[in-house]
Amino acid sequence: MEKTLYTITVFSENTVGLLNQITVIFTRRALNIETLSVSPSAIKGIHKFTITLFTTKDAVEKVVKQIDKRVDILKAYYNTDEDLVHQEIALYKLATEKVLEHGSIEHFIRKYNIRVLEISNDCTVFLKAGHYEETQALFEELSKTIGVLQFVRSGRIAITRSKVERLSDMLENMRKIEEKQ
Amino acid sequence: MAQKINGAHAFMQALIQEGVETIFGYPGGAIMPVFDALYDYSDQVNHILTRHEQGATHAAQGYARVSGKVGVSLVTSGPAATNAITGIADALLDSTPLVVITGQVGTALLGTDAFQEIDVVGITQPITKWSYQIRKAEDITWAVARAFYIARSGRPGPVVLDFAKSAQSQEVEFEYKPCTFIRSYIPVPAIKDEQIEKAAGLINQAKKPFALVGQGVILANAEKELLEFLEKADIPAASTLLGLSAMPSDFRLNKGFLGMHGNVAPNMKTNECDVLIAIGMRFDDRVTGDLNTYAKQAKIIHMDIDASEIGKNVTPDAPVLGSAKDSLPALIQKIKPAKHTEWIDSFAEHLKREQELVIEKELFPASGEITMGEVIHKVTKATADSAIVVTDVGQNQMMAARYFEYTKTRSMVTSGGLGTMGFGLPAAIGAKMGAPERTVCMFAGDGGFQMTIQELGTIMQEQIGVKMIVLDNRFLGMVRQWQELFFDERYSFTKMHNPDFVAIAKAYHIDGQIVTKREELDGAIADMMKDDKPYLLVVEVEQKGMVYPMVPAGTCVTNILLGE
Numbered sequence: 001m002e003k004t005l006y007t008i009t010v011f012s013e014n015t016v017g018l019l020n021q022i023t024v025i026f027t028r029r030a031l032n033i034e035t036l037s038v039s040p041s042a043i044k045g046i047h048k049f050t051i052t053l054f055t056t057k058d059a060v061e062k063v064v065k066q067i068d069k070r071v072d073i074l075k076a077y078y079n080t081d082e083d084l085v086h087q088e089i090a091l092y093k094l095a096t097e098k099v100l101e102h103g104s105i106e107h108f109i110r111k112y113n114i115r116v117l118e119i120s121n122d123c124t125v126f127l128k129a130g131h132y133e134e135t136q137a138l139f140e141e142l143s144k145t146i147g148v149l150q151f152v153r154s155g156r157i158a159i160t161r162s163k164v165e166r167l168s169d170m171l172e173n174m175r176k177i178e179e180k181q
Numbered sequence: 182m183a184q185k186i187n188g189a190h191a192f193m194q195a196l197i198q199e200g201v202e203t204i205f206g207y208p209g210g211a212i213m214p215v216f217d218a219l220y221d222y223s224d225q226v227n228h229i230l231t232r233h234e235q236g237a238t239h240a241a242q243g244y245a246r247v248s249g250k251v252g253v254s255l256v257t258s259g260p261a262a263t264n265a266i267t268g269i270a271d272a273l274l275d276s277t278p279l280v281v282i283t284g285q286v287g288t289a290l291l292g293t294d295a296f297q298e299i300d301v302v303g304i305t306q307p308i309t310k311w312s313y314q315i316r317k318a319e320d321i322t323w324a325v326a327r328a329f330y331i332a333r334s335g336r337p338g339p340v341v342l343d344f345a346k347s348a349q350s351q352e353v354e355f356e357y358k359p360c361t362f363i364r365s366y367i368p369v370p371a372i373k374d375e376q377i378e379k380a381a382g383l384i385n386q387a388k389k390p391f392a393l394v395g396q397g398v399i400l401a402n403a404e405k406e407l408l409e410f411l412e413k414a415d416i417p418a419a420s421t422l423l424g425l426s427a428m429p430s431d432f433r434l435n436k437g438f439l440g441m442h443g444n445v446a447p448n449m450k451t452n453e454c455d456v457l458i459a460i461g462m463r464f465d466d467r468v469t470g471d472l473n474t475y476a477k478q479a480k481i482i483h484m485d486i487d488a489s490e491i492g493k494n495v496t497p498d499a500p501v502l503g504s505a506k507d508s509l510p511a512l513i514q515k516i517k518p519a520k521h522t523e524w525i526d527s528f529a530e531h532l533k534r535e536q537e538l539v540i541e542k543e544l545f546p547a548s549g550e551i552t553m554g555e556v557i558h559k560v561t562k563a564t565a566d567s568a569i570v571v572t573d574v575g576q577n578q579m580m581a582a583r584y585f586e587y588t589k590t591r592s593m594v595t596s597g598g599l600g601t602m603g604f605g606l607p608a609a610i611g612a613k614m615g616a617p618e619r620t621v622c623m624f625a626g627d628g629g630f631q632m633t634i635q636e637l638g639t640i641m642q643e644q645i646g647v648k649m650i651v652l653d654n655r656f657l658g659m660v661r662q663w664q665e666l667f668f669d670e671r672y673s674f675t676k677m678h679n680p681d682f683v684a685i686a687k688a689y690h691i692d693g694q695i696v697t698k699r700e701e702l703d704g705a706i707a708d709m710m711k712d713d714k715p716y717l718l719v720v721e722v723e724q725k726g727m728v729y730p731m732v733p734a735g736t737c738v739t740n741i742l743l744g745e
Contacts, residue, residue, distance in 0.1 A: 012365070013365055016314075017302055017303070017306060017312075020303065020306055021306050021307075024306065024307045028307070061492070062489070062493060065489035065493075068488070068489070069487065069489045071310060071311045071331055071365065071366045072365050072366075073365055074364070074365040171364070174364045174367075175364075177367075178362050178364070181362060
């Protein structure tokens with residue numbers, strides 16, 4: 001079966017050890033996580049995980065069900081890129097001396113829409129937000145022209161385009177169940 | 182304001198609030214405050230001291246499986262926790278409600294490689310429904326309430342509470358509130374009308390329906406509903422290993438046992454039926470064989486409480502998510518009464534063939550050495566098919582699954598998913614504690630019996646009336662069978678030189694005898710059954726017995742070896 005890049009979104013209670021519970025599900029099926037991003041969600045006490053991986057539809061479906069089954073997981077679902085607005089952030093550390101020698105910060109700002117976060121005697125730091133291909137293209141150009149001292153890229157964060165808000169629906173549903181008791 | 186008590190006492194009171202009457206355990210350093218508190222509650226809680234922590238978890242499993250209650254095991258930290266792992270993993274695979282409490286070093290020592298410290302939560306997360314470390318006394322009642330709720334609700338399973346020693350000694354006010362709701366957890370999904378409609382539609386159109394009965398029926402207490410469902414639409418059915426005893430053996434529509442060593446007819450009919458109705462089972466590879474050739478001609482209805490099981494191995498045409506307790510009555514409403522006489526009668530020719538080629542020879546051999554099957558048959562008949570059977574793993578297990586018979590539910594306790602050798606003896610102890618009014622017969626091979634043989638000490642101390650039958654073939658029989666069939670009879674390390682088991686039992690003051698001749702067998706079984714005391718019956722059975730029928734692993738379910 002064909003492998004595609006899938007984005008898994010997981011909402012969980014903020015309890016110790018949840019990341020481990022999630023990652024062992026991937027480990028067991030020998031699935032490699034491409035990117036992982038974890039942060040507090042809009043709702044206090046609920047954390048959001050965004051995980052990307054290359055795999056088959058069959059495998060991603062099974063993994064998501066296994067994740068969703070864990071007691072402290074509120075909701076897990078998956079999407080492909082078409083369903084999502086997604087973003088990554090990259091930071092590039094360059095030698096200021098080389099940047100000045102090259103003399104074209106304007107070029108990078110215009111072409112890549114970068115922000116300059118820091119300029120000191122020793123180093124200059126660029127920030128670029130974008131898709132993987134975009135942050136990668138800048139990295140490649142900088143490597144060839146100025147040279148990159150340090151490079152770091154965040155995991156993907158993503159928002160679905162659809163009208164359905166699965167976490168709010170789930171929480172609403174659970175609130176009704178609790179009320180009934 | 183409530184009076185303050187220490188964490189260990191709060192813990193004991195919480196267990197009592199959860200209805201715990203029996204604990205299987207083993208004390209040690211990091212759990213000593215709890216054992217000290219237990220001393221004050223010995224009139225309310227019966228603690229059984231096993232001889233090994235693995236035994237404590239298996240005993241708790243046996244207790245849970247026959248009683249439907251949560252099995253509880255209480256052990257210390259480090260090696261005790263790692264010894265308990267096998268039982269915890271076994272309980273996860275076989276959906277057994279268990280709360281295992283492990284001691285842990287004090288919070289100040291956590292993460293320092295302290296004496297007998299091990300990362301219990303980290304180790305047990307992949308093999309539990311929930312694993313939690315109690316680090317402060319205020320968490321005790323919350324954690325205990327949640328642990329029992331999670332263990333017993335929905336698809337049951339094991340929960341681990343890793344209890345830091347410092348929290349056991351902290352003072353705390355005791356106030357208990359049972360857990361009935363967790364916002365991130367839906368134990369019993371509500372059934373959906375459209376799923377019931379679709380499944381009922383398929384059943385109503387079926388000419389050759391066939392039902393597969395799993396443990397989900399027993400766990401949901403839906404045995405009565407199952408029989409009503411099968412009767413109404415006249416559907417023949419067969420059981421998975423863990424589904425055995427959900428239907429009485431003599432039930433008209435009960436067509437036997439499924440899978441690798443199952444009956445011929447149900448395996449053949451799986452690939453002949455037009456609608457296959459799986460109820461509370463998970464299409465394990467020991468049931469399905471090769472999935473690419475499994476029931477391809479049939480419309481498949483999969484009823485299960487666990488959403489992650491639906492579509493895991495077999496993609497159903499009609500999934501029915503929910504408890505069998507809800508979905509079976511809903512289906513009964515929607516299905517029409519039917520008769521499938523010709524289809525049901527067609528099972529008989531396969532049974533006849535199996536009877537001639539396998540069963541007669543196994544149960545009623547005229548000469549030669551004693552067979553496993555005949556011992557099991559005689560024992561089940563000696564109990565009028567009313568006993569609980571507990572098995573170890575291997576040939577003894579498959580023979581018991583094939584030939585033990587049932588009149589009551591929750592009568593078969595075996596390690597199905599994990600296939601744990603050494604499970605039998607401690608699980609039988611737990612089963613007898615969980616159903617003291619019933620006869621408990623344990624079958625083990627000479628291999629598995631020696632894996633947890635130290636539990637004879639538990640039986641001696643507590644005088645637990647387990648009837649132990651060791652089917653001694655001086656081989657690791659199932660491995661030997663595979664070596665004979667698939668490894669050119671190269672019997673690599675499967676031959677066993679065994680001790681005098683009866684003498685060992687005698688050393689534990691347990692009565693027993695060894696039978697080597699067929700004519701002694703009936704008398705020995707009668708002797709074993711004469712009272713409710715523990716008894717060890719060792720039967721020297723044929724060395725190279727085979728369990729047939731057999732579907733070789735990973736092949737089509739109709740590819741059945743009969744040992745012709």
